[in-house]
Amino acid sequence: AVAAAKADSDVTLLARREEIAAECRRSGRNEAALPGIPLPGGLAYSADPAVLIDADIVLFAMPSQEHRAAARAYGASIGADATIVTCAKGMEQATGRLLTDVLGEELPGHRIAVLSGPGFAADIARGLPTAMVIAATDMALAKGLAAALSGPTFRLYPSTDRIGVQLGGALKNVLAIACGIVEGAGLGDSARAALISRGLAEMSRFVAARGGEGDTVRGLSGLGDLVLTATSHQSRNLRFGIALGKDGRASGGGELVEGAFAASVAGRVASDLGIDMPITEAVAAIIDGRLDVSAALERLMSRPITQE
Numbered sequence: 001a002v003a004a005a006k007a008d009s010d011v012t013l014l015a016r017r018e019e020i021a022a023e024c025r026r027s028g029r030n031e032a033a034l035p036g037i038p039l040p041g042g043l044a045y046s047a048d049p050a051v052l053i054d055a056d057i058v059l060f061a062m063p064s065q066e067h068r069a070a071a072r073a074y075g076a077s078i079g080a081d082a083t084i085v086t087c088a089k090g091m092e093q094a095t096g097r098l099l100t101d102v103l104g105e106e107l108p109g110h111r112i113a114v115l116s117g118p119g120f121a122a123d124i125a126r127g128l129p130t131a132m133v134i135a136a137t138d139m140a141l142a143k144g145l146a147a148a149l150s151g152p153t154f155r156l157y158p159s160t161d162r163i164g165v166q167l168g169g170a171l172k173n174v175l176a177i178a179c180g181i182v183e184g185a186g187l188g189d190s191a192r193a194a195l196i197s198r199g200l201a202e203m204s205r206f207v208a209a210r211g212g213e214g215d216t217v218r219g220l221s222g223l224g225d226l227v228l229t230a231t232s233h234q235s236r237n238l239r240f241g242i243a244l245g246k247d248g249r250a251s252g253g254g255e256l257v258e259g260a261f262a263a264s265v266a267g268r269v270a271s272d273l274g275i276d277m278p279i280t281e282a283v284a285a286i287i288d289g290r291l292d293v294s295a296a297l298e299r300l301m302s303r304p305i306t307q308e
């Protein structure tokens with residue numbers, strides 16, 4: 001919302017609780033979500049879904065597992081011509097479905113796009129330079145959304161690979177947990193580099209098997225976001241992995257850890273599709289308590305040597 005407001009769009013931030021909308025309106029800040037960051041003057045705030053009726057673009061910026069419920073709750077208020085954009089990074093855990101498919105099922109007739117790539121909310125809201133991707137099946141739509149939402153410090157690259165872009169966002173979280181485990185367990189920077197590059201190979205196989213373009217993972221929404229999340233302590237997924245690597249217990253401290261959901265879904269779907277995803281499977285097994293870190297490491301290191 002901050003980026004779009006700076007792009008000169010007419011933007012309303014819809015909270016689900018009136019006290020949040022009221023705090024933003026009164027103080028120009030949302031201390032719980034973005035402490036110390038002033039929000040742009042042009043932003044409007046509401047907790048009334050009726051405001052959705054006038055929106056040309058509706059951005060879904062909530063956890064992946066909430067998308068279906070939110071689409072059901074807000075669907076009737078959204079205007080018939082609105083384009084829906086998911087900003088979340090994950091898959092639906094119960095079904096393994098992509099979020100664009102979940103939204104397509106719940107909001108039939110709407111055009112559905114995805115915004116993903118390397119960008120922490122706080123960096124974007126502070127106006128630090130950020131580049132991300134906006135993907136729609138129709139390039140003209142992706143370009144239109146990029147033009148509407150890009151601003152002086154927020155740059156969107158249009159793409160037509162909705163599958164590759166959203167799977168990059170979902171799977172990089174799993175790999176960030178893996179890099180956190182490596183950091184927490186003191187396994188070294190070389191191991192992190194190996195995980196990033198072998199993880200990218202896993203991502204590419206999964207994207208291609210789900211009908212996306214394997215090359216998309218080399219861009220902002222794959223490698224770009226993976227490098228960011230696997231190396232920055234701002235990342236909740238990385239911090240979750242570090243705690244797991246240190247004391248072997250899964251605890252997100254109440255924070256959203258999308259990769260914990262994605263690991264189990266991706267592991268399950270990969271096995272259904274017959275794809276080899278050893279790192280993702282190891283992360284899922286460590287989170288579930290089926291494997292400890294040293295056993296996972298031994299399993300990964302003793303795999304048959306194959307060509308890169």
Ligand SMILES: NC(=O)C1=CN([C@@H]2O[C@H](COP(=O)(O)OP(=O)(O)OC[C@H]3O[C@@H](n4cnc5c(N)ncnc54)[C@H](OP(=O)(O)O)[C@@H]3O)[C@@H](O)[C@H]2O)C=CC1
Nearest residue numbers: 016061062063064066069070087088089119120121256258
């Ligand atoms: N934070 C970041 O830096 C980035 C996050 N993302 C992605 O964005 C998604 C959301 O993450 P983030 O905002 O950080 O998560 P948070 O947990 O910080 O915030 C979740 C927000 O979603 C709202 N919400 C939860 N459930 C519903 C629902 N059913 N209907 C309406 N609103 C709901 C919450 O409202 P309430 O306050 O009322 O509980 C809250 O405002 C994730 O998929 C994440 O991977 C992507 C890029 C960067």
Ligand SMILES: O=C(CO)COP(=O)(O)O
Nearest residue numbers: 117118119120235236237
């Ligand atoms: O996706 C993100 C940055 O691009 C945010 O990562 P975390 O959810 O790990 O904090």
